[in-house]
Every structure is written in structure tokens, then in C-alpha cells.
Amino acid sequence: MKLSLLDSVIDQWSALxxxxxxxxxxxxxxxVGANVGIGxxxxxxxxxxxxxxLILACRSEAKGKAALTEIEQETDHSGCELWILDxxxxxxxxxxxDKFEKEGGDLHILVMNAAIALPGGVYQPTTDGWETMLQVNCLATSLLSLLLIPQLVAAGRKSSTPSRMVIVSSDVHYWVTPTKEVRTSSKPxxxxxxxEWCIPEHMRFRYSESKxxxxxxxxxxxxxxxxxxPLSAVAVTPGFCYSQLRRVWYEQPTFSFAKIRLAIQERFLAWTAEQGSRQLVFAAVGGRDNEEKMKGGFVKHGRLVEVADFVLSDEGRKMQDNVWNETIDILxxxxxxxxxxxxxYLVVPD
Structure with a gap:
């Protein structure tokens, strides 16, 4: 599937x-990532x-407590907990x-929503030595998702419905094709x-690559x-929404056309965070009448849609396997x- 700019605009103006x-x-x-925006x-x-x-996994204790209070006040639900996660x-x-293994019990729904988007050209390594967007959006997301599989499977086995693992991706995956050097490498x-790779020319695509x-x-x-x-992994796009994801862009002290362009796009195209959150909720609890199709599916507008042509191509599938193998080696x-x-819990694919 291809998604043109016009298709994207029409999508954003469509009723949800x-x-x-x-x-x-x-x-x-x-x-995960529950203190602001769509989370x-x-x-x-x-x-x-x-x-x-309802466990809220947040990096900031102060912001997490504020979110906890807001949720309890608006919903009158007292079953919320704040756990700290970076x-x-x-x-x-x-x-x-480790804490979840000891105190969490079975897990029925996992929503991996936390992500970071840094301005193009910014290279920031973590204390673990990885570029920040690559670690936060991908490696650490994969790490926690894998570590929680035993709790997800245990819940699915005791329930009448499979557990759900929701991975928040994005429409931007339609518009990025990694360079030949990356997509053909056994260690992308x-x-x-x-x-050496994280120069401005490459980093401007990093968020899209991470999705x-x-x-x-x-x-x-x-x-x-x-x-x-009894576990279904589902990817989802929340669409283009107002959120705190791009706050770093606005915090930049210098003038830039990128900030102006972003502000215009948000003014005319962006959904509210609540509208975007509906996609995450559907990925977590929807489509139960067709569970097999939900497995590995991509949710958009409250339904399953086809992913990008590159993902479906032989080259894309080969890169997918290379990324998986390397991810497991790293983790x-x-x-x-x-x-x-x-x-x-896993098998060698056919």
C-alpha cells in the first residue's frame, strides 16, 4: 500500500x-507513556x-502522579497505579x-506508547551508548515487550480471549525506505x-525509521x-495528533521554518489527543470477532489496513528478519x- 500526501490529508479530515x-x-x-497526550x-x-x-508506566514521578490524579478525578476509578519507567x-x-514479575500478576493488555521525537540532526546517546530515539522507541520498547510475554501468555491462558500487546507505530512508516546500506545489512x-551514521542527513529520518x-x-x-x-501483537497508528511528542521542537530557542511548518500542520490537520487515543484502545480491545487477522495487523481509523509496500516486499521481509535477529542478540x-x-514461547518461523 502507498499513502500519498493527499491521502494523508483526507485521512486527517475524515470522521473517526x-x-x-x-x-x-x-x-x-x-x-507505557501514560502521563501525557494519547497515552x-x-x-x-x-x-x-x-x-x-490500570498501571501507568511513566518516566517522571511528578507528571505520573498528576496524570493519576486527573484520571481518577475524571473517571472515578480507583484501580490506578503509578510505576516508574525510563x-x-x-x-x-x-x-x-522484575518488579512486574513479582507484583504485577497476569497481564491482559500491554500498550507500548512511549516514544521520543528529536529535531532532525540531533544526536543524543543514552547512558547505554545507543542513539536516544533508537533505544527509547525501538530497543527498550522491544525489551520490555519481550520480558512481559510470560505474564501476557499466562493471562491469555486463563482468559477466554488472547492477551493483547499493542505497539504504537505510525503512518510515517509509509514514507520511509531505509538506505540500501541499512536495509541490506545483517546488522542494520x-x-x-x-x-558516524547519525549525521543530520540521516537523522532527519530517524523517527520515521523507528516507527x-x-x-x-x-x-x-x-x-x-x-x-x-493466547497473545496477539498489534501495531497501530494514532494518526497526526496534538501531543507532547514534538515538545522538544518547540523548546528550541532559535527560529526555524520547521517549527512554523509544524505549527501550521497541527493547526489544520491534527486530531486531538483523545481522538488519537481511540486507535490505541481499538488495538487493545477491538476486533475480537476476528482475532487471527488482528495478530500482526496494523490498525488505523478503528480498522485493519495494509502496511507499506516496502514492508510487504521480499527485501522488507528480509530486513525485518535481520532486525529481529539483531534485536535479540542485543537484548x-x-x-x-x-x-x-x-x-x-517462540518458534522459528516457516
Missing amino acids: PPVETADLSGKTVLV LEASKHFARMRPAR LANFASVTAFA LEILGSK LLNLFFARALTDRLQSIT NSVSDKIAPIVQD
């Missing part, structure tokens, strides 16, 4: 379906469905997963994460989950729990 609802009583929902609004929708536990620090991710992440990698992860994981495993060095999870 109402938020999907479900009975979440007795269930546990975890939303906060999605959490409010989940709270109205009365889950037994995706820019692998140690924080593994500590979070090593190239993308190297300081493509998110989609690769959901599809590659689906390929490796046995059909009988094995981060946590000794990754290899057993891969061995116990």
Missing part, C-alpha cells in the same frame, strides 16, 4: 469512529472500562520487568546507532508466536531472561 469499549473487570492493563487519554478510556488494575535506561526497563541497528522498526517488531513477533499461543546482552523467553 467512537471509542471502542469492553468489560475489563478483573483484568490488568499496563500503559493519558487512552488510560482514561481504559479506566472507564473498570479494569482491576526507556532511555535499560537497567530501569529490566528492573520494571548497529549502523543506525553508530555516531518502521516498531512495525517490524510486531510482525516478526507474530511470525514467531505459535498459533495456539540478550542486556537481560539473561531474553533467551529463555525466546526459547520457551
Whole structure:
């Protein structure tokens, strides 16, 4: 599928379906990146469905507490909890997963929403040595998702419906094709994460690349989950929304045409954060009448749509497998729990 600029504008001006609802009583929902924007609004929708536990995973304790208060006041739901998580620090991710293993119990819905978008040309490494967007949006997102598979599968086995892992991707994946050097490499992440590669010419595509990698992860994981495993990994685009995702752009002290262009685009095209959050909610609780198609699917406008032609191509599938294999190799060095999870819950795809 191709998505032109005109198609994108028409999409943004199209009416959205109402938020999907479900009975979440007795269930546990975890939303990563829940203190602002679409993550906060999605959490409010989940709270109205009365889950037994709604866990908000946030980097900032102060902002997390403010979100917790706002959700409880607007929804009158008292089953909310704040857990601290910093995706820019692998140690924080593994500590979070260890805590969930001890205190979280079964997990029915995981929404991996946290992400960062830095202005083009900005190279910022994390304390772990990875470029920040690559680690936060991709590697740490994949790490936590994999570490929580045992809790997701356990919940699915006890429930009448498979658990859901929601990976927030984006429409921007339609407009990015990695360079030949990256897409043909057996270690594309090593190239993308190297300081030598992270020059302005390449970094202006980094956010879009990270959303493509998110989609690769959901599809590659689906390929490796046995059909009988009660877990569905679903990718979703929230559309172009007002959110805190682009706050770093506006915080730049210097004048730039990019900030003006972004402000104009938001004024005429952007949905509200609540409207965007409906897509996350549908990916988490919708489409239960056709669960098999939801597995590895891409949700947009409250329905499944076809992904970009590159993703479906032979070259795209090969890059997807290379990214998966390299991701597992990298994460094995981060946590000794990754290899057993891969061995116990996943299979070699056909």
C-alpha cells in the first residue's frame, strides 16, 4: 500500500469512529507513556472500562502522579497505579520487568506508547551508548515487550480471549525506505546507532525509521508466536495528533521554518489527543470477532489496513528478519531472561 500526501490529508479530515469499549473487570492493563497526550487519554478510556488494575508506566514521578490524579478525578476509578519507567535506561526497563514479575500478576493488555521525537540532526546517546530515539522507541520498547510475554501468555491462558500487546507505530512508516546500506545489512541497528551514521542527513529520518522498526517488531513477533499461543501483537497508528511528542521542537530557542511548518500542520490537520487515543484502545480491545487477522495487523481509523509496500516486499521481509535477529542478540546482552523467553514461547518461523 502507498499513502500519498493527499491521502494523508483526507485521512486527517475524515470522521473517526467512537471509542471502542469492553468489560475489563478483573483484568490488568499496563500503559507505557501514560502521563501525557494519547497515552493519558487512552488510560482514561481504559479506566472507564473498570479494569482491576490500570498501571501507568511513566518516566517522571511528578507528571505520573498528576496524570493519576486527573484520571481518577475524571473517571472515578480507583484501580490506578503509578510505576516508574525510563526507556532511555535499560537497567530501569529490566528492573520494571522484575518488579512486574513479582507484583504485577497476569497481564491482559500491554500498550507500548512511549516514544521520543528529536529535531532532525540531533544526536543524543543514552547512558547505554545507543542513539536516544533508537533505544527509547525501538530497543527498550522491544525489551520490555519481550520480558512481559510470560505474564501476557499466562493471562491469555486463563482468559477466554488472547492477551493483547499493542505497539504504537505510525503512518510515517509509509514514507520511509531505509538506505540500501541499512536495509541490506545483517546488522542494520548497529549502523543506525553508530555516531558516524547519525549525521543530520540521516537523522532527519530517524523517527520515521523507528516507527518502521516498531512495525517490524510486531510482525516478526507474530511470525514467531505459535498459533495456539493466547497473545496477539498489534501495531497501530494514532494518526497526526496534538501531543507532547514534538515538545522538544518547540523548546528550541532559535527560529526555524520547521517549527512554523509544524505549527501550521497541527493547526489544520491534527486530531486531538483523545481522538488519537481511540486507535490505541481499538488495538487493545477491538476486533475480537476476528482475532487471527488482528495478530500482526496494523490498525488505523478503528480498522485493519495494509502496511507499506516496502514492508510487504521480499527485501522488507528480509530486513525485518535481520532486525529481529539483531534485536535479540542485543537484548540478550542486556537481560539473561531474553533467551529463555525466546526459547520457551517462540518458534522459528516457516
